[in-house]
Amino acid sequence: MVEPLKKHNKVTRKGPVVLVIMDGVGFGKYKEGDAVAEAKTATLSSLYGSAPWTKLKAHGTAVGLPSDDDMGNSEVGHNAIGCGRVFAQGAKLVGISIETGAMFSGETWKKLVDNAKKKSKTLHFIGLLSDGNVHSHVDNLRKMIAQAKSDGVSRVRVHALLDGRDVGELSALEYFDPFEAYLESLNDESFDARIASGGGRMVITMDRYNADWNMVKKGWETHVLGEGRKFPSAHQAIETLRKETGAIDQDLPPFVIADGEKPVGEIVDGDSVILFNFRGDRALEITKAFEAESLTEFDRKRHPKVEYAGMMEYDGDLHVPAQYLVSPPSIDRTMAEYLVKSGVKQFSISETQKYGHVTYFFNGNRSGKFDEKLETYVEITSDNVPFEQRPWMKCAEITDKVIEVLKSGEYDLIKMNYPNGDMVGHTGIYQAVLCSMEGMDLQLGRLKNAVKEAGGILILTADHGNADDMFEHAKDGSVSRKEDGSPKGKTSHSLNPVPFIIYDPEYNGEYELELNSGLGISSIASTCMNLLGFEPPEDYDQSIIKLK
Secondary structure, eight states, X not given: OOOXXXXXXXXXXXXXXXXXXXXXXXXXXXXXXXXXXXXXXXXHHHHHHHSOEEEEBOSGGGGTOSSTTSOOOHHHHHHHHHHSSOOOOHHHHHHHHHHHTHHHHXXXXXXHHHXXXXXXXXXXXXXXXXXXXXXXXXXXXXXXXXXXXXXXXOEEEEEEEEXXXXXXXXOHHHHHHHHHHHHHHHXXXXXEEEEEEEEETTTSSOOOXXXXXXXXXXXXXXXXSOOSOEESOHHHHHXXXXXXXXXXXXXXXXXXXXXXXXXXXXXXXXXXEEEOOOOSTTTHHHXXXXXXXXXXXXXXXXXXXXXXEEEEOSBTTXXXXXXXXXXXXXXXXXXXXXXXXXXXXXXXXXXXXXXXXXXXXXXXXXXXXXXXXXXXXXXXXXXXXXXXXXXXXXXXXXXXXXXXXXXXXXXXXXXXXXXXXXXXXXGTOHHHHHHHHHXXXXXXXXXXXXXXXXXXXXXXXXXXXXXXXXXXXXXXXXXOBOTTSOBOBOOSOBOOOEEEEEEOTTOOSSBOSSOOOSOBGGGHHHHHHHHTTBOOOTTSOOOSSOBO
């Protein structure tokens, strides 16, 4: 239970504090490939020249990940922004659980393994096969399969999704080939492990926020039913489908591995299934497909009775899935909860692709509201088209609604997310990313004027970098190039810092214009509290502003 925040009354404004999370917008390390810097962004440029700003850390240990080699992501970024402190996150928790053996001594692991040992049933693993460490890590999967063999499981099948988003866009064979060799090294007369199916993560299985259930349907048909185009190996499937489609890994069509016409890894009654992704947003829908008694989103055709578990609990409020291997971080006392207790009325908005980030993740992986009367959530429905075809996304519609809310004078804090830099950044298409940045900047100009008219304060920041690092670079800093001489596109997040800008048109000397430096995005919560007239909790990370 939280207590109301103490007031300081040093900053008082007629209008609200508006917190804008420009998803995937950072400061690039390299000039070439920095779409944020190259885009024509008159509003941002003007603010950098006239408003106080600084850079914040948004990756690695600053957001609870294992090391500073780990890129930040939207999930942990919004957790850090919303809770004002750094909690050990999924990747780190899973790594510790595997290294200490805690996972393998847990009741869920033992239950699924024992079930697979009955009558020589199969233990299936479904998830993203890469070392991106945003949704999963291939090393975790290797160790789990080795442990399964040691524990007496005789048959393992892997349903491996291609990444090309948190890692290189055409890097799949760098993971699949060594992994298949690893499985072969484990195989013997008593153990049989194979890849059974696959497909691009943006085509099958890993939909989120109910944006496109057809992706989950395709994943179900591929992994569970063994329906789809058949190949003798994952290597042949990937090479063939690349040549035929020209698609990068994340967009590759689904495939089924078969001996002749017989799939090698259908999921049937009595099997055990582990979804080895640890991040929740893109795990909830496929989990529902396995766990729901009745499903209205698509016809499963066949719903096998299996022992199903996720790597983690993906939704702590709804307790989904029913079984999981590693407990998620227990995030408590978030900014939203404190502000509700202090009587602050809040408005949260984004489009479908990031709606859950400014609500669920921002509130410490909590689905519900803290107070129905003091909190309003609005979701603008995303276009169901490839992001490079609509790179401006729904930033205009989001802005329309926020301007309407600003005019109403009803709210004290507005939290909003523009997904452009991240979702379009993941396409790897540079021209589209430039367009996305310029489209967003036009809306920032409208928003800036509306905040000024309302007598509020505008904060511009981000949860991690992406659009700032759109080309692959060699160790010497030079751009990596394709055979035709064009730059190799980069679809993953960056390790770069992100901006923090305060536009405060009614500033009257209440705080130092020189902002604190060397901080992470977890310091944003304390800063918002300060600007709302409150003292943050003592254990929250340091505020970015220095009150006078």
